[in-house]
Amino acid sequence: MSHYYRLVVSCPDRVGIVARVSSFIAKQGGSITEASQHSDLETGCFFMRYEILADSVGMSVEALRAAFEPVAIEFDMQWSLVDTQQRRRVVLMVSRESHCLVDLLYRWQAGELDCDIVGVISNHDDMRSLTEWYGIPYHYVPVDPDNKQVSFAKVQAEIDSARADCVVLARYMQILPPDLCALYAGRVINIHHSFLPSFAGAKPYHQAYQRGVKLIGATCHYVTEELDAGPIIEQDIHRVSHCHTPTDLVRFGRDVEKAVLARGLRWHLEDRVLVHGNKTVVFS
Numbered sequence: 489m490s491h492y493y494r495l496v497v498s499c500p501d502r503v504g505i506v507a508r509v510s511s512f513i514a515k516q517g518g519s520i521t522e523a524s525q526h527s528d529l530e531t532g533c534f535f536m537r538y539e540i541l542a543d544s545v546g547m548s549v550e551a552l553r554a555a556f557e558p559v560a561i562e563f564d565m566q567w568s569l570v571d572t573q574q575r576r577r578v579v580l581m582v583s584r585e586s587h588c589l590v591d592l593l594y595r596w597q598a599g600e601l602d603c604d605i606v607g608v609i610s611n612h613d614d615m616r617s618l619t620e621w622y623g624i625p626y627h628y629v630p631v632d633p634d635n636k637q638v639s640f641a642k643v644q645a646e647i648d649s650a651r652a653d654c655v656v657l658a659r660y661m662q663i664l665p666p667d668l669c670a671l672y673a674g675r676v677i678n679i680h681h682s683f684l685p686s687f688a689g690a691k692p693y694h695q696a697y698q699r700g701v702k703l704i705g706a707t708c709h710y711v712t713e714e715l716d717a718g719p720i721i722e723q724d725i726h727r728v729s730h731c732h733t734p735t736d737l738v739r740f741g742r743d744v745e746k747a748v749l750a751r752g753l754r755w756h757l758e759d760r761v762l763v764h765g766n767k768t769v770v771f772s
């Protein structure tokens with residue numbers, strides 16, 4: 489099965505970046521199978537994502553990285569070059585709502601998510617049997633409201649022990665402390681059950697019902713210290729009306745949350761999401 493080298497770049501915009509990078513790849517015999525780019529004219533930043541057929545380049549990804557280094561220095565790039573054969577290790581976190589966890593586990597087993605789910609962490613024991621049915625280790629880490637520091641030290645130990653590349657809050661209903669947000673910056677994804685920035689925080693569907701909205705939604709975003717304010721990866725909505733109850737809104741919302749989180753995680757795993765300040769460029 490073909491695998492690819494994936495180059496992701498962000499740098500100050502200037503004429504000649506695409507020409508320089510594509511000619512570098514051509515000189516290595518590389519076949520570019522997917523190319524995306526974006527110039528942010530407001531900030532003067534340039535973003536690029538290339539997929540290159542690994543077998544077309546006559547060298548290892550490590551050797552290609554070393555060869556590309558001078559180009560990156562020339563253009564003051566922030567960049568990554570990975571081999572898609574190296575699967576990412578993902579830890580899921582959940583509380584009592586199961587729909588997102590169930591959906592991700594199904595999609596993973598069906599091969600939709602190119603990653604290894606290496607663990608599930610929860611502050612409740614409810615999801616143990618479901619998780620272990622998939623052969624995935626389950627870590628029950630209750631959160632002591634009077635000593636959250638100890639609880640989240642245990643969470644951190646489990647994440648590090650799993651050697652996680654990415655953590656997904658699949659309706660995990662605890663606020664991660666600032667030290668964990670900093671430690672895992674850009675690697676923790678959350679699904680918020682509203683169309684942010686509307687209705688951040690707890691119980692957004694009940695807030696939406698009281699407001700009389702005609703659309704509800706879900707938002708997949710990176711987790712930051714500020715609650716539900718991290719860079720947005722993906723969003724979607726569902727139409728509602730005066731006939732619907734809060735229970736209806738929660739039911740409609742579950743379907744949106746599952747789809748939005750799955751797309752957001754898949755795009756993150758495929759390095760399609762480039763964070764730029766508190767926004768993202770998504771080459772979907």
Ligand SMILES: Nc1nc2c(c(=O)[nH]1)N[C@@H](CN(C=O)c1ccc(C(=O)N[C@@H](CCC(=O)O)C(=O)O)cc1)CN2
Pocket residue numbers: 657660661662663664665666669678679680681689690710711712713714715716717718
């Ligand atoms: N540091 C961050 N942590 C979390 C974020 C985030 O953006 N930054 N997103 C939340 C998810 N979330 C809504 O999507 C959310 C979760 C929990 C709460 C909350 O008020 N939790 C209470 C405890 C509630 C309980 O015990 O049942 C708390 O943590 O004190 C609000 C919003 C996940 N974490």
